[in-house]
Amino acid sequence: MTNQDASQRPLRSGALPGEDIDDAIRIRHLWVEYKRTGDRKSRDELIVEYSPLVRRVAARVGAGLPSQVDHADLISYGVFGLIDAIDKYDPERPVKFETYAVSRIRGAIIDELRSLDWIPRSIRSRAREIERAHATLEAKLHRNPTDAEMAEFLEVTPHEYRATMKGLSNTNILALDEVTSAGSDRTEAMTLVDTLHDANALDPAGSMESEETQYLLARAIDQLGEREKFVLALYYFENMTLAEIGAVLGVTESRISQMHTKAVTQL
Numbered sequence: 001m002t003n004q005d006a007s008q009r010p011l012r013s014g015a016l017p018g019e020d021i022d023d024a025i026r027i028r029h030l031w032v033e034y035k036r037t038g039d040r041k042s043r044d045e046l047i048v049e050y051s052p053l054v055r056r057v058a059a060r061v062g063a064g065l066p067s068q069v070d071h072a073d074l075i076s077y078g079v080f081g082l083i084d085a086i087d088k089y090d091p092e093r094p095v096k097f098e099t100y101a102v103s104r105i106r107g108a109i110i111d112e113l114r115s116l117d118w119i120p121r122s123i124r125s126r127a128r129e130i131e132r133a134h135a136t137l138e139a140k141l142h143r144n145p146t147d148a149e150m151a152e153f154l155e156v157t158p159h160e161y162r163a164t165m166k167g168l169s170n171t172n173i174l175a176l177d178e179v180t181s182a183g184s185d186r187t188e189a190m191t192l193v194d195t196l197h198d199a200n201a202l203d204p205a206g207s208m209e210s211e212e213t214q215y216l217l218a219r220a221i222d223q224l225g226e227r228e229k230f231v232l233a234l235y236y237f238e239n240m241t242l243a244e245i246g247a248v249l250g251v252t253e254s255r256i257s258q259m260h261t262k263a264v265t266q267l
Contacts, residue, residue: 031046031091034046035091043083047079047086050082050101051079051082054079057105057109058077058078058109060106061074062074077108077109078105078108081101081105081106082104085097085101085105130168133153133154137150147162147165217267220266223266228262228266231245231249235260242256243256
């Protein structure tokens with residue numbers, strides 16, 4: 001098929017905005033090749049071709065999500081939706097691929113987010129309802145509404161409102177590596193985990209390492225000769241000098257130094 005013949009055929013799979021006719025022909029050829037033979041190389045090229053769709057949909061979905069949700073994760077979820085759309089799309093149907101794929105990509109992202117969310121949807125819905133009520137009352141009263149005012153607006157008792165707020169307080173999740181404050185230098189940034197550190201708390205890993213070191217050192221000392229053990233005991237526990245130890249053992253200071261060096265090296 002010549003370029004002229006191909007250009008006269010309706011490109012129902014669509015060409016992305018800004019593409020010239022040669023690109024459109026190339027994309028249609030990829031569709032035909034993939035749907036006819038299942039060629040993985042053609043599918044991979046289609047994935048790359050339409051990947052900007054994933055970024056656009058992920059950006060729109062991410063705009064309404066908390067800041068701790070990683071945009072890169074949304075893109076990775078959306079890629080699975082794009083692949084599913086490519087596998088199931090029929091180029092001969094009068095629907096542009098972009099229109100078909102956007103809903104698939106968005107659905108894949110939302111489905112993955114829901115599977116990762118341990119909080120029931122009813123609680124999420126209640127939280128959004130309270131946020132809207134708070135914004136409405138704040139705009140009306142020009143101040144933060146009280147619990148009683150919020151309860152009245154939501155048509156619940158103050159006790160029920162406080163119980164709901166207590167339940168919602170347990171649903172907030174923060175990343176320990178999230179930056180809570182930053183100085184003039186990037187090295188001065190403080191994360192949430194930095195604020196949780198207790199200088200007086202015991203370090204389990206450090207304690208275990210110290211105990212293991214003491215055990216290994218004691219076992220190594222037991223393998224020394226009696227004179228080396230005696231030298232170490234007098235030097236480290238009795239705080240005697242090498243000369244004083246030499247006088248006790250009846251040898252020169254240099255000999256005690258050699259014995260000490262040998263023992264420490266062996267340990």
